Amino acid sequence: MKQAPDFSLPTLNSENRWSLADASKKVTLLTFWTSWCPDSQRDLQAKHALYQSMETNEMEMVMIHVTGRDPEMNVASFLEENAYTFPVLKDEGTKVYDLYHCMGVPTTVLLNEKKEVAFIYHDKATIMDIMKGIASLLSANH
Numbered sequence: 001m002k003q004a005p006d007f008s009l010p011t012l013n014s015e016n017r018w019s020l021a022d023a024s025k026k027v028t029l030l031t032f033w034t035s036w037c038p039d040s041q042r043d044l045q046a047k048h049a050l051y052q053s054m055e056t057n058e059m060e061m062v063m064i065h066v067t068g069r070d071p072e073m074n075v076a077s078f079l080e081e082n083a084y085t086f087p088v089l090k091d092e093g094t095k096v097y098d099l100y101h102c103m104g105v106p107t108t109v110l111l112n113e114k115k116e117v118a119f120i121y122h123d124k125a126t127i128m129d130i131m132k133g134i135a136s137l138l139s140a141n142h
Contacts, residue, residue: 001116004028004109005099009064009089012075018062018089020115027059027137028111029130032097034070035078039123043106044084046127051086058138061086066105068093112137 008019020028031047033040044063051061063086065075079088091097100109103122110119110133119133 001112001118004111004115004117005096007096007099009091009096012065012079012088012090018087020111023060023062023111023115025058025060026113027134028115029059029061029134030064030100030109030111031062032064032066032091032100032102032105032107032109034066034105035073035075036070037105037123040106043108043123043127044082048082048084048086050127050131059134063088064091064096065089066091066094066097066102068095068097069105110134110137112140 004020006020008017010016011018031043033044035041047061047063054061065073065088067090075088075090100107106123108121108125108130109117110130112118118137121130121133
């Protein structure tokens with residue numbers, strides 16, 4: 001497995017930045033999304049349900065809004081309207097999206113404890129596909 005590219009992005013609604021170096025859990029889930037994409041909208045709903053039910057001491061979930069593909073969007077309003085509470089980072093254009101060689105949205109990347117890319121899921125992946133990947137990473141090394 002290859003090491004995930006490191007990055008640092010601003011968090012929505014704060015002056016803070018989140019960096020991959022900050023990830024300290026067994027699994028880190030990164031999802032690249034836009035507001036206009038129907039697949040992203042379905043994915044965000046499923047990820048929010050997952051976020052609300054997950055054990056946060058084992059997994060970190062970071063949603064990355066691809067501003068370069070969704071520039072006119074008021075992300076804060078979108079999240080509020082949908083009552084989404086997961087952490088959202090703002091990509092700087094498509095910088096991190098490109099760094100991870102994304103071909104479309106949503107793209108979900110699962111990283112293991114060593115911050116290696118374990119799984120990549122594209123727009124047609126289901127939440128069950130992603131859950132299987134998460135389960136395999138959580139059960140590793142036990």
